[in-house]
Amino acid sequence: MLPLILLGYDERDCLCGVAALAGDPERKGVSFLCATTGDYCDFVGRPENKGTFVAGVLAELKKMEIGSITLTNLPADSDSIAVMQLAASENGYRCFARTAYVCAQVKLSGLERRPGENKPVLPGKKMVRRSLNAMGREAPVRLDHARSEQEILSILPQFMQAHVARFQATGRVSNMERPERRLFLEELTKLLSQSGRVVLTRMMSGPRTLAWNYGFQFHGTWFWYQPTFDSDLEKYSPGFCLLAKLIEEAAENADFSTVDLGLGAEEYKERFANQTRETLYVTLRASRAQHVREILRYRAAEMIKAFPTLEAGVRTVFNRLRKLKSGKPPKRGSV
Incomplete structure (x- = not known):
């Protein structure tokens, strides 16, 4: 993956938007540059320029013949979502978004406090x-x-x-x-x-x-x-x-309103959390077939998860296929 940084400038030549992406030349695909290291990833830009900037990014990727865009950990409350969905159709991309993670947060004003104390x-x-x-x-x-x-x-x-x-x-x-x-x-x-x-x-x-x-x-x-x-x-x-x-x-510090506990569903986080923030896994595909396949794969996975016995069976089959592919014989008694 190679860094692909797209910058947006307004009519006064002032920086108004940044898209930090990573490109895969062989697969003609891009993703967020920090998808594997950041709890939240987004396009950065001034609110008044966000729509124009995101549309410009997608138009530029289309010119580069990028057929697959995968945006992981995009906050569901981001103003990028709406403008991206509109810009996607205008540039020949089909957009699909699903929940990626639900991040635990502590809203400090919502914490119980002893009468007369700030603690x-x-x-x-x-x-x-x-x-x-x-x-x-x-x-x-x-x-x-x-x-x-x-x-x-x-x-x-x-x-x-x-x-x-x-x-x-x-x-x-x-x-x-x-x-x-x-x-x-x-x-x-x-x-x-x-x-x-x-x-x-x-x-x-x-x-x-x-x-x-x-x-x-x-x-x-x-x-x-x-x-x-x-x-x-x-x-x-x-x-x-x-x-x-x-x-x-x-x-106890007026400068803070939230403690964000980030990705991961550890039990200790749930004990402190009093609100959550959802992130999305967004795909934009130029190919209708890839777009449909993306949706079907997700729906099938969700349906399988709803039946634990079926999920366990599917995992067993996939594990066996993976071992056969790697040349390792399956254990005796495995399905």
């Missing part, structure tokens, strides 16, 4: 208090926020090492083991620290770090982007405690 009442408060007391035997537990490029880059190696160790402890592979992911966070830090949009939060007791969150602060929202914690402290739920303290701090 919110959060779930699991007794457990959090016991855990913080246990982890803070040597020194009180506190939050430390690194915001400058130098500060964050000095801490990132420790954060990455903890993330890898945490995943290994649960039999998984951390994306931090890939050099590309580590480089991505380093470059993101350099870019966003200049405007104060990135913050690496540590929950600490004395010099020891208990948990981390690499996140963002933008337009009144604090983003819970990539957390991890010290695996040796798992019994104290340090990740849950960090999120609780982060929400408490955000709730």
